[in-house]
Amino acid sequence: MGRYSRLRRIQRLDPxxxxxxxxxxxxxxxxxxDYLQGVSVAFLRDYGVPRISQLLDRTQEFERAGQKRYDDTVLIAYEMVREGMDSEHGRATARHLNRIHGRYRIPNEDYLYVLATTVVGPKRWIDRYGWRALSPQETESMALVGRRMGExxxxxxxxxxxxxxxxxxxxYEKQMFAYDPANRRVAAATLRVITGWxxxxxxxxVxxxxxxxxxxxxxxxxxxxxQPHxxxxxxxxxLRARAALVRRLPARPDWLPHRAKPRSYPFGWTLDDLGPHWAHSRPLAPLAEETSPQEQQ
Incomplete structure (x- = not known):
């Protein structure tokens, strides 16, 4: 397979x-x-908003189990798409995610922003440090996956x-970015996770x-x-040198997808392993389309 063969296949698809x-x-x-690096930057951007970092600081999830919190966030997104978002497994993953968030009173605009960071962060990272820029089809696919997840x-x-x-x-960042001690505490806890690798x-x-x-x-x-210039x-x-090197390597063959290797689950995981321990004793939260308008209000 040529280095750009899969890109040509993608360009023939309708996002x-x-x-x-x-x-x-x-x-x-x-x-x-590169996608995972973009997601990592997205985590850090969330902490620039005091309302978000204060909630995360209160939960102490990153202080007590930062690596698991990081792994769980990445794996829940993986679980939602691996069999299709509207498959039974995809829908079960979304219910599990809703159950985790249902414990907290989170404004809709904060949900929107956090979701946007998972779309914009990887796009900007890949365009800057990937072995090639994203195609329009790839860019829109990230947005539409994010939109469906939000639905x-x-x-x-x-x-x-x-x-x-x-x-x-x-x-949102122009309006909401501001310093708060909670921002630094949660960011420092996340940096400890990253440097711990x-x-x-x-x-x-690092x-x-x-x-x-x-x-x-x-x-x-x-x-x-x-940091200094x-x-x-x-x-x-x-990172640009890494991109130039990767550009010269053979494309990953179809039979060899990337295998997630989360440090928190060296022997594998199930959906029930993901999330805080208390989430597994609560009833599943329904999906938005499974509730009436009155129940959603």
Whole structure:
């Protein structure tokens, strides 16, 4: 298979009908590592909003079980799409996600923003550091998967395309980014998770490189100083060099999708393993389309 063969297949598809197939190829074959990095940046962007970080700080999930919290967030999205979002498994995953969130009073606009970060964050990362930029079909597939996920969660006011998600994302940050001590605590806990993947002597450098990849408005909201120009330049050039190397490697064959290897589940996982321990004793929350308008209010 040539390096651009799968891209040509994707370009022949209609993202409005085939968005799940395109999204699967995008995340499991074309950009598995880059997509996860974009999601990691999305986590950190959420913490720039005091209302969101204060809730996460109160739960202490990242302090007590940060790696599991990180893995669970990534795996729930994987579980929702792996058999199709409207499959029985996909719908069961959405019910499980609704059950986890149902314990908290979360404004609809915060749901919208967090969802938008999972669409915009990976797109911007891949365009900047991936071995190629995303095609229009791939970009819209991410937006439409995000939209369908939001519909299953009962989120109102969902954008219809990527441009809408990007506009919502940027407008919300201009309005809501502000420093709060909770922002820094939750961000620091997440950075401890990320740096924990590396040998101990490298962890201080890894933390600084991670911060070097963040923009100044986000750093200010998290309470971190910008890293020196030389470090930001070095981090950028290293990732661009990686992209050039990956571009020269053979494409991942169809029979070898990316295998999730979450550190919290070395022997595998089931849907019931994902989420806080208390979530497994609560009844399943229905999907939005399974409730009446009166019940949704």
């Amino acid at each position: 409005h009908k085939d968005y799940e197939q395109i999204f699967w190829w995008l995340t499991q074959y074309e950009f598995p590592w 299953m969660m009962g989120i109102a006011g969902l954008p219809g395309d990527y441009a809408g998600f990007e506009r919502l994302h940027d407008d 590396f040998p101990r002597p490298l962890r201080p450098l 933390a600084r490189v991670a911060l070097a990849l963040l923009d100044e408005p986000l750093l200010a909201a998290l309470g971190f100083r910008p 030389w470090l930001r330049t070095a981090a950028h050039r290293t």
